[in-house]
Amino acid sequence: MEHCNTLETQLKYGEKQGMKFYSLAFSHIPALKSRISRVWRPSLTPPEPEPETMIIVDQDGKDFSGHFVAYNNNLSNALAVRGIEATVPCNKSISDEILAAYSNHMPRLRVHSWTLGRTNNKKGHNRFKMELLDVLDEILTTDGRQFLLYTYAGSLEHAKIYAAIIQRYPSLYVNLNLFWLSFRDLYAEKDYVEHWRPFVEWLEVAGPRLVATVPTKELQQEIAHVFGVILDVPPHPSTAxxxxxxxxxxxxxxxxxxxxxxxxxxxxxxxxxxxxxxxx
Incomplete structure (x- = not known):
């Protein structure tokens, strides 16, 4: 362990002098593990031009309680400033009040995000995929425009479905946040980790068509430790x-x-x- 301590001392000394150090890959050496970052890696965002339409998938919002509608609205307004139209495929049980207030909401979905992220309900997973395909057939065009699909409350199960969907729609890009991984103990769930390992390793390099992010630096570290890959932590806009x-x-x-x-x-x-x- 002496060489690990020496490296930590050297890096801290350099940082006091104004230098910055980043580990671009996972390492068990504590000094490098604590400095994991994707800095300097090629951008995984969709290429220019920017998509003209963003599809915000919200499976859970039903009324004005919680953050769902506020998040969708604030994100839609921010996109509008950039000239990007936002469409929100949402739960079929959403209130009429919301539909009257926000014309960009499309009540087409019945499966909640946690059905994918927290259960092994294959029937529910498949139903969501079929419902989403119907929505995309309704939204996407074949005139050469690009579309970006975004999911905040996402999971590896979502990512697997999206990986198949982008093969069907060449104009579709996907950015999803692996929100539901925060509710798993990846250190303890070894079977789960081994099952998903090949897919997660692919996810790291799946951009720009499919970009997966994680909600916190703590989860980023956990994924780096158990899977050996680094996923970005995106900015988290305010919902209020x-x-x-x-x-x-x-x-x-x-x-x-x-x-x-x-x-x-x-x-x-x-x-x-x-x-x-x-x-x-």
């Missing part, structure tokens, strides 16, 4: 505060000594939101 407000706060904060939270609390919309929460 739109990008436009955050950008305004950052701009004001750069010209003011006040904290961002004080500026936020002056926003009438935010104050109303907080009051509603307190009343409940």
């Amino acid at each position: 505060v739109p990008d436009s407000i955050l950008a305004e706060v950052l701009d004001r904060n750069s010209r003011s000594s006040e904290s961002p939270i004080k500026i936020l609390l002056r926003k009438k919309k935010i104050i109303v939101f907080i009051m509603i929460l307190k009343e409940k």
